[in-house]
Amino acid sequence: MNRNYQMRLYMREHLPLYLFVSVLLVMGIVFGALMVNALSPGQKEEMARHVNSFLQIANQGSEFGGTNTLWDSFSLHLKWIGLIWILGLSVVGLPLIFVLDFLKGVLVGFSVGYLVGQLSWKGMLLAFVSIAPQNLIIIPALVLCSVGACAFSIYMVRNRFMQKRGALYPAFMKYTTTTIGMAVLLFLVALFEAYLSPSVIGWVAPMVTGQAG
Template sequence: MLERGFMMNGNQTMKQFMKENVSLFVFVSVLFVIGVVFGAVMVNALSLEQKQEMSRHLGSFFQEVNGGMEVDKGLSFQQSFGMHMKWILLIWLFGLSIIGLPLILILDFLKGVLIGFTVGYLIGQLSWKGMLFAFVSVAPQNLIIIPSLLICSVSAVAFSIYMIKNRFIQRKGSMYQPFMRYTSITLLMGVLLLGAAVWEGYFSLGLIKWVTPMLNGLY
């Protein structure tokens, strides 16, 4: 009964949080999409030498995978999970300070740039085969990662705005409940990112190995 009550309270908290911050979700999502577009456009700014160098590295990776490359799945999981935790920890810390507010938005923009550049390069260089490779190597985990990071960011921005309004302007209101909700949402997103890291560490390479033989002629 206690577990069920906790889950119901958690669901209600998330629903209330989403309802209260619709405008922030729209703003942060648009900023992320702008980053994706910017990253994709950056591919066109690469010099011929840079594109050739990246193509060589990508070709070497395809050869290693096609040759039966093995990785330490446990280590891969740890590295992925560690990277995700560092990302949301940064967002959480930035949310605790007023000066961190623009830095949260910069992180969201940069995440969009990274994804846009990666997918844009693969499609630009490899056409439909690049789209296929991006679909199996980039898309699955990011279906969890992107929403989780955006929710963390909205929560951080909302908490930072709350501090500005209620602690520095009006100087009233308790910080305990907003802080606990903010931290709880971050921890919940950390659990979701744990799932993304499990996928990256234990399953992603299998999909990449499955699709690599279809990329004949690219390496």
């Protein structure tokens, strides 16, 4: 009960940060989707070849995913939140945390926008099974890590001005524990991307390529 109360108190205290980071991500998604219109015909054709090649592999039942995908995916997620954790340790890194949040939104928005723009409802279906599921967890985890980093960075500034250096360690441990918790969650996401997502994409691929039997 006490822990739940502390969690609610923490979220209420940092609500402006949660809203700001969430808005940044949404802005990034919208910006990324709009970026698709700025692609040249040659760039769109090149990307279309990559998407078609990937769909053909999935459609033929070829093996993809597995251990290599697991560690590649987890490594990418870990680097992302690890960088946020490091930036949270320095006040000067605070703006870069916001840049990373915006960039993540751009990547998601661009991917979804491209698939929908090029493949219409089929692209929406493909985005729904290949992009949406993991990002329903990745984005909230990123928000929690970013808010934790911002809150700790602001706390350090206040700590130095108020000269209460003894109170810094518990805040650091809470901040680090949150990041480690999100890393564990993102490992589960990587498991999904490596072992479950390929099967779902393989099931949808014939519908997208028009080869459903």
